[in-house]
Amino acid sequence: MTSQTTTETTSNTRGHVPPVMAARELGVYYGDFHAVSGVNLDFNRHEVTALIGPSGCGKSTVLRSLNRMNDLIPKARVEGEVTYHGQDIYQPKIDPIEVRRRIGMVFQKPNPFPKSIFDNVAYGPRVTKMKVDSMNDLVEQSLRRAALWDEVKDNLKGSAFGLSGGQQQRLCIARAIATSPDVILLDEPCSSLDPIATAAIEDLMTDLKQEYTQIIVTHNMQQAARISDTTAFFTAGVDEESGKRIGRLVEYNDTSSIFNNPAEKSTEDYVSGRFG
Amino acid sequence: MSTTTRTDRPSVVLVAQSSRWGEKLIHFWLGFCALSSVIITVGIVLALFTPLPEFFSRVDFRAFFSADPWAPALATPSFGVWNIVVGTLNVTMYALIVAIPAGLGAAIYLSEFAGRRARKVLKPVLEVLEGVPTVAYGIFAFIFVTPLLRDNWPTWLPGDLGDAPGIFSSGAAGLVLGVMIIPTVASISEDAMSAVPRSLREGAYGLGSTRMQVATKVVVPAALSGIVAGFVLGVSRAIGETMVVLLAAGASPNLTLMPNESVLPMTAFIGRTATGDISVGTDVYFTIFAVGALLFTMTFLMNMISIALVRRFREQYE
Numbered sequence: 001m002t003s004q005t006t007t008e009t010t011s012n013t014r015g016h017v018p019p020v021m022a023a024r025e026l027g028v029y030y031g032d033f034h035a036v037s038g039v040n041l042d043f044n045r046h047e048v049t050a051l052i053g054p055s056g057c058g059k060s061t062v063l064r065s066l067n068r069m070n071d072l073i074p075k076a077r078v079e080g081e082v083t084y085h086g087q088d089i090y091q092p093k094i095d096p097i098e099v100r101r102r103i104g105m106v107f108q109k110p111n112p113f114p115k116s117i118f119d120n121v122a123y124g125p126r127v128t129k130m131k132v133d134s135m136n137d138l139v140e141q142s143l144r145r146a147a148l149w150d151e152v153k154d155n156l157k158g159s160a161f162g163l164s165g166g167q168q169q170r171l172c173i174a175r176a177i178a179t180s181p182d183v184i185l186l187d188e189p190c191s192s193l194d195p196i197a198t199a200a201i202e203d204l205m206t207d208l209k210q211e212y213t214q215i216i217v218t219h220n221m222q223q224a225a226r227i228s229d230t231t232a233f234f235t236a237g238v239d240e241e242s243g244k245r246i247g248r249l250v251e252y253n254d255t256s257s258i259f260n261n262p263a264e265k266s267t268e269d270y271v272s273g274r275f276g
Numbered sequence: 277m278s279t280t281t282r283t284d285r286p287s288v289v290l291v292a293q294s295s296r297w298g299e300k301l302i303h304f305w306l307g308f309c310a311l312s313s314v315i316i317t318v319g320i321v322l323a324l325f326t327p328l329p330e331f332f333s334r335v336d337f338r339a340f341f342s343a344d345p346w347a348p349a350l351a352t353p354s355f356g357v358w359n360i361v362v363g364t365l366n367v368t369m370y371a372l373i374v375a376i377p378a379g380l381g382a383a384i385y386l387s388e389f390a391g392r393r394a395r396k397v398l399k400p401v402l403e404v405l406e407g408v409p410t411v412a413y414g415i416f417a418f419i420f421v422t423p424l425l426r427d428n429w430p431t432w433l434p435g436d437l438g439d440a441p442g443i444f445s446s447g448a449a450g451l452v453l454g455v456m457i458i459p460t461v462a463s464i465s466e467d468a469m470s471a472v473p474r475s476l477r478e479g480a481y482g483l484g485s486t487r488m489q490v491a492t493k494v495v496v497p498a499a500l501s502g503i504v505a506g507f508v509l510g511v512s513r514a515i516g517e518t519m520v521v522l523l524a525a526g527a528s529p530n531l532t533l534m535p536n537e538s539v540l541p542m543t544a545f546i547g548r549t550a551t552g553d554i555s556v557g558t559d560v561y562f563t564i565f566a567v568g569a570l571l572f573t574m575t576f577l578m579n580m581i582s583i584a585l586v587r588r589f590r591e592q593y594e
Contacts, residue, residue: 072481074392101484111475114498124483127493172479179483 058247370450468502
């Protein structure tokens with residue numbers, strides 16, 4: 001049932017452009033714990049994809065496997081395929097550092113480095129040894145694009161820790177943009193922010209659609225409905241073979257279909273607030 | 277129903293049932309323990325500093341802080357303390373040349389590169405090393421490192437630097453002192469680096485950093501206050517350490533920063549002189565206190581500087 005739905009939506013991929021990224025039968029283990037299995041997703045160019053679902057359904061795990069952040073967790077193991085422009089990023093010859101340079105990430109809690117605002121934004125271009133004509137211009141551009149420039153332009157040498165939570169998160173987005181990635185992964189980027197800061201981030205994500213493919217994990221269904229083009233709904237169910245809880249993808253479709261006309265009963269229950 | 281329970285309830289007692297003497301006694305005892313360390317410290321400082329007026333009535337202040345020869349026990353004594361201060365600095369410098377790169381390297385390895393199993397073995401070993409008696413390091417310097425240096429000295433070096441060291445050399449003492457403080461530097465730096473939140477590392481990896489970049493550009497700067505504290509504690513240990521320099525650095529108060537000469541660090545002077553037969557009230561007797569007070573002032577200043585540094589980094593980074 002589940003796999004049918006996903007195969008259907010996969011073949012439904014909008015447009016004729018091949019997806020930027022795709023997951024095929026993706027599963028992730030932490031030691032013996034099978035966190036999520038059988039995920040098939042396509043991420044279209046310059047769209048926002050939202051991954052939603054109750055806690056423990058594996059949506060963050062899936063997100064973190066898209067740029068090999070799970071490599072940093074001892075005992076994490078990935079099965080299936082994650083392709084980026086057709087290349088499986090889990091092939092042995094692939095360098096995870098190169099992957100992460102193209103697929104940036106913004107985290108749940110703002111995590112600016114203990115450096116100045118300027119150095120935070122310049123960090124990525126510096127470590128990746130990007131050829132930059134003027135670092136000043138690049139920093140300004142990135143901060144402008146993250147809608148933070150006007151607030152910090154007079155204080156670029158100041159510590160990033162002096163900023164508010166919302167500003168810090170926009171700084172983290174500016175930092176991710178500065179390396180000119182192709183895809184930006186956002187792991188509940190607004191969960192520690194107030195509604196005003198959240199609105200600023202959401203506006204920003206909508207603007208960034210022109211240039212970037214974005215994949216966001218969110219607990220906030222209104223947020224998913226507001227900003228995403230496609231939505232994937234995950235849930236945790238009991239695996240028939242092992243009898244253990246395991247995350248799985250229930251349904252993946254256009255956001256409007258997921259919210260207004262879901263194919264699965266559990267999706268409808270979740271988006272209408274009946275569980276989760 | 278509810279009214280009966282209310283009337284049945286015994287009258288509420290809020291007055292203390294006993295005066296809890298035991299607790300008050302423990303309170304007093306714990307307070308005394310905390311206070312005693314302060315009292316003892318003050319006592320030591322007083323013991324060091326009270327003989328100073330007498331010393332400086334015998335020895336000219338400027339003659340003491342000078343590069344005159346250091347010979348307090350000779351018939352015509354001379355008190356140029358600069359000779360033994362430089363002896364201490366000499367040995368400490370070579371110790372730091374060894375300890376800072378090795379200690380920081382060990383800390384970076386343990387905190388950023390080592391697998392869980394390697395860390396499980398190495399960290400306790402490092403901490404055990406801190407407990408090795410300093411006299412053992414002294415013997416190690418004297419029996420093993422000194423001959424090693426003497427036999428393998430790079431004699432092709434120009435000038436005096438090419439002379440192989442004798443039985444005593446600041447280089448051998450400094451080298452072993454450096455090895456001795458590696459665990460201190462490494463252990464404190466590693467603690468500071470492990471305390472850097474995972475989220476910072478993930479942020480750096482998420483931007484395409486290599487492990488080395490994460491370590492040097494994010495973790496080390498974020499842990500800098502702790503790392504500096506580790507360095508300073510290491511320096512304090514090196515300056516104050518006695519056994520190694522007593523056994524390996526020698527007894528000739530040469531004013532030099534060369535590694536292949538014998539020097540007399542301040543602690544070695546105090547150690548040698550105080551264990552020899554000196555009579556109370558002589559010039560030499562008072563010299564011990566003067567050197568001790570100077571040593572105390574030096575380490576005290578070091579600690580003040582480190583506290584100021586740590587505070588400054590903290591303001592900048594947190």
